[in-house]
Amino acid sequence: MRRVVLACVFVFATNPGWGGAPIKAFEPGKPPPAEVLKDVPVKAVVAEFLDPDNTHLGKEVGYVLWRELLTSVSDQHGVGVIYAHAAGKKRLVDMLQDKYHEAALEIAKSQNARMAIWGALTESDGVLAVDTYLSLVGDVPQQELAVKMIVDDFGRKKPSGYEARVSRTRFNFPRVFITKEQLFDRPLMVAADTVLYNTAGRGKVLRQAQYNETLHTDGVEGEWFRVLLADGTHGYINSINVYLPPREVDASDLPLGAKPAENQEGETTWLPSNTIGAVLEARFAGKSGLFFRIKTSQGEGWVPADRARPHFSMPLVAFTAGLYRYQLGRYDLAASAFGNYTHLQGVERDAPSLSTAYQLLAASYLMRNTPADWALHSLDAAIETTPFDAGAYSMRALASLSKPEGRVGDCLGDLRHALDLDSEQADARNTVALLLGIKPGRPNPIEQRGMSFTMTARDVETLHMMAEKYRISAK
Amino acid sequence: MPDAAEAQVVLKPIPFTMAADLERLRTFGEYVNALGVVSGLGISDHGPAGETYELSSIFMIIPHSSQFEPPELWINDAPMPAASIGRASLDAKLSKDWGRAAIVALATRDLRNAESLQVAERAEALRKIRRYLIAERADVGGNEGQSAAALQQLIALVNRAVGP
Numbered sequence: 063m064r065r066v067v068l069a070c071v072f073v074f075a076t077n078p079g080w081g082g083a084p085i086k087a088f089e090p091g092k093p094p095p096a097e098v099l100k101d102v103p104v105k106a107v108v109a110e111f112l113d114p115d116n117t118h119l120g121k122e123v124g125y126v127l128w129r130e131l132l133t134s135v136s137d138q139h140g141v142g143v144i145y146a147h148a149a150g151k152k153r154l155v156d157m158l159q160d161k162y163h164e165a166a167l168e169i170a171k172s173q174n175a176r177m178a179i180w181g182a183l184t185e186s187d188g189v190l191a192v193d194t195y196l197s198l199v200g201d202v203p204q205q206e207l208a209v210k211m212i213v214d215d216f217g218r219k220k221p222s223g224y225e226a227r228v229s230r231t232r233f234n235f236p237r238v239f240i241t242k243e244q245l246f247d248r249p250l251m252v253a254a255d256t257v258l259y260n261t262a263g264r265g266k267v268l269r270q271a272q273y274n275e276t277l278h279t280d281g282v283e284g285e286w287f288r289v290l291l292a293d294g295t296h297g298y299i300n301s302i303n304v305y306l307p308p309r310e311v312d313a314s315d316l317p318l319g320a321k322p323a324e325n326q327e328g329e330t331t332w333l334p335s336n337t338i339g340a341v342l343e344a345r346f347a348g349k350s351g352l353f354f355r356i357k358t359s360q361g362e363g364w365v366p367a368d369r370a371r372p373h374f375s376m377p378l379v380a381f382t383a384g385l386y387r388y389q390l391g392r393y394d395l396a397a398s399a400f401g402n403y404t405h406l407q408g409v410e411r412d413a414p415s416l417s418t419a420y421q422l423l424a425a426s427y428l429m430r431n432t433p434a435d436w437a438l439h440s441l442d443a444a445i446e447t448t449p450f451d452a453g454a455y456s457m458r459a460l461a462s463l464s465k466p467e468g469r470v471g472d473c474l475g476d477l478r479h480a481l482d483l484d485s486e487q488a489d490a491r492n493t494v495a496l497l498l499g500i501k502p503g504r505p506n507p508i509e510q511r512g513m514s515f516t517m518t519a520r521d522v523e524t525l526h527m528m529a530e531k532y533r534i535s536a537k
Numbered sequence: 538m539p540d541a542a543e544a545q546v547v548l549k550p551i552p553f554t555m556a557a558d559l560e561r562l563r564t565f566g567e568y569v570n571a572l573g574v575v576s577g578l579g580i581s582d583h584g585p586a587g588e589t590y591e592l593s594s595i596f597m598i599i600p601h602s603s604q605f606e607p608p609e610l611w612i613n614d615a616p617m618p619a620a621s622i623g624r625a626s627l628d629a630k631l632s633k634d635w636g637r638a639a640i641v642a643l644a645t646r647d648l649r650n651a652e653s654l655q656v657a658e659r660a661e662a663l664r665k666i667r668r669y670l671i672a673e674r675a676d677v678g679g680n681e682g683q684s685a686a687a688l689q690q691l692i693a694l695v696n697r698a699v700g701p
Contacts, residue, residue, distance in 0.1 A: 229672075446679050
């Protein structure tokens with residue numbers, strides 16, 4: 063039997079790079095900085111945070127977010143995170159005002175980045191209120207984040223034409239209230255062999271710092287993380303040499319190992335559900351990847367980072383980690399990241415971003431060809447979160463069609479709902495047009511497209527009514 | 538602003554001492570050709586649990602159209618302990634509602650401007666308005682039905698004029 067499969071439309075060809083890079087930007091009258099990380103296909107630009115209250119933390123919060131994002135994708139090839147900051151000690155207090163967003167987007171475009179991230183912070187009674195925003199650049203939503211069904215026609219895979227995608231390109235994530243201690247007082251991991259200095263800005267060398275070593279930072283000064291030394295004094299390490307692990311992880315149902323390795327010797331402790339562990343240390347263990355040493359009520363031990371649900375300082379990190387993985391075609395990992403986002407505390411305070419995370423979770427399921435019920439379940443949650451979102455109904459229609467032996471009748475309600483909400487919804491119109499193009503009266507008309515769903519005479523009648531109401535022609 | 542809206546909205550603080558006088562606020566808003574005027578007041582109370590503030594704010598939409606009478610958006614907060622009131626917590630509560638009201642204000646203005654256009658241009662202008670209203674409505678959460686009412690009303694108005 064011919065089978066409906068789903069596949070990514072975006073394929074990376076060769077030897078993609080990886081990395082993080084800071085650039086000097088936000089200089090009115092000057093052209094945007096030259097492109098960095100040219101061989102990296104999926105890049106994001108993080109802009110220095112706007113600091114209207116002049117807390118002198120806009121640069122520092124930007125550095126923390128930059129290094130957290132890099133840590134969240136440290137297991138991926140082909141990704142880059144660029145930090146765009148004002149030159150020297152200049153800070154983005156009021157130098158840009160309402161042009162800040164446009165400037166961040168322009169910088170992202172000049173870097174050929176697909177995601178622009180920026181934010182603003184205010185301070186009240188020692189608590190920082192951090193707003194974070196993300197814009198998808200160019201045709202990312204149209205192409206890289208699309209779900210496109212392909213058909214397997216006697217071994218030849220070809221596009222079916224059935225598509226769905228998220229409709230939003232800009233996201234305002236829920237405001238995060240966080241203390242300076244929570245943001246800056248934490249373990250960090252040395253990302254490359256370097257040295258510690260006695261001041262922020264290359265003073266006297268205090269000692270070597272080795273790759274994979276965990277240090278404890280208790281503050282950030284510009285681009286320098288201040289770390290505690292064994293004798294109680296401080297040293298400084300440049301942010302370019304730092305990974306910033308999450309402060310805690312959800313380690314539910316994971317093995318707690320005695321060492322950072324995939325295969326543990328002796329008896330393994332399995333952590334129960336709802337186990338939150340404070341991260342004490344992070345370490346790369348060769349081919350086994352990144353591990354976190356965590357402290358839980360069950361004791362201390364190591365868990366694999368790619369199976370733990372990290373709680374970074376800002377929910378945007380989990381969301382962006384999913385976007386990177388989805389664009390690289392690593393749908394299992396994308397599903398894990400988007401699933402993590404939907405479980406984070408407080409994300410329900412911004413319905414559009416939560417709904418989009420559910421839709422991208424569903425898209426990840428559909429693209430990796432997992433049971434359609436998983437995708438349908440996520441899309442039910444998306445629709446419950448934003449009930450007027452035509453794109454969510456359109457994607458649920460596609461998920462219904464992708465079920466083995468799917469029935470057209472199952473998706474018509476969602477298509478009608480999508481068009482009632484937005485008669486111009488392109489994916490819903492396209493799906494109706496394609497279904498209309500299936501000619502009745504042939505022995506098995508569905509077989510024309512190699513799809514396995516079935517259509518009844520009543521479905522045909524409903525489709526024609528929709529076509530008339532919304533002026534849709536058959537494809 | 539939703540994806541489909543091309544306009545930029547700028548917020549400017551104005552020192553004003555007669556915030557409770559709504560007609561004067563409206564006159565001022567019309568004079569400076571504003572989309573809306575946001576104002577509010579706080580009433581303090583010294584109760585057994587300490588000092589509290591009851592806050593009330595209003596988003597007054599300034600443009601009017603012959604087809605749509607924009608609502609005045611009031612937000613009343615239950616008394617809050619004075620110690621917990623900070624700028625960050627306040628604008629976190631209010632900014633989403635104000636943002637949505639700004640879209641309604643923008644649509645009201647654009648509807649009014651469309652009235653003077655020729656038939657074909659008017660239909661195109663109305664479709665443009667509908668696009669950003671639909672984009673904004675798509676962001677309405679499952680428990681925010683109330684704030685979708687004005688959007689729904691405006692979309693229905695456009696649908697009646699240009700069809701689905």
